[in-house]
Amino acid sequence: MTELLNDTQVSEALSRLPEWTQDGTKITRTVEFANFPQAIQGVNRIAEIAESENHHPDFDVRWRKVTFSLSTHSQGGLTSKDITLAEEIDGVVDALS
Template sequence: MTKLAEMKCEACQLDAPKVTESELAQLLPLIPDWDVNVRDSIMQLERVYKFKNFKLAMVFTNKLAELAEEEFHHPGILTEWGKVTVTWWSHSVKGLHHNDFIMASKTDQLMD
């Protein structure tokens, strides 16, 4: 399998398939620091990144914003002193799509 971070997001239409339970089981080990949360019946990927201060958290947030624009797939981002909480899900399918796992992996690479 190609590394997730090397893949590109595809345009996600309303009828795009959500990841299946078996796909979820295969994809989650590829992004081990991410949690699956369900909010308002919508499955989402979430991770908290920690930083030494607010300025470094903002640098990361801005890098993530640039990445999201490049891929045209946008996360929930909560930037606080010393941490950034990132949440990926596909609004159009109201759940998780393969794109969310690609973006979670790409987000992890921003820390390298």
């Protein structure tokens, strides 16, 4: 099982993920894509990655804005799985920009 990150580990991880913020037991990022189809394309790509890793983010899609929220629900907070997926989300967003 993956262990929860402590406050120092979360802070260190977020220093490498400048677009992400901590909100209690999760980290979030909102991305504004060029248009709605591109937003859905980003969600679909990230869904494929998440499914392959068996670690699923929460998505909130509002036209071309998508908010990603990550937390390891089974652990009740943030783990290395969340940091890894945040990095992968950043890669997808960069590729679509």
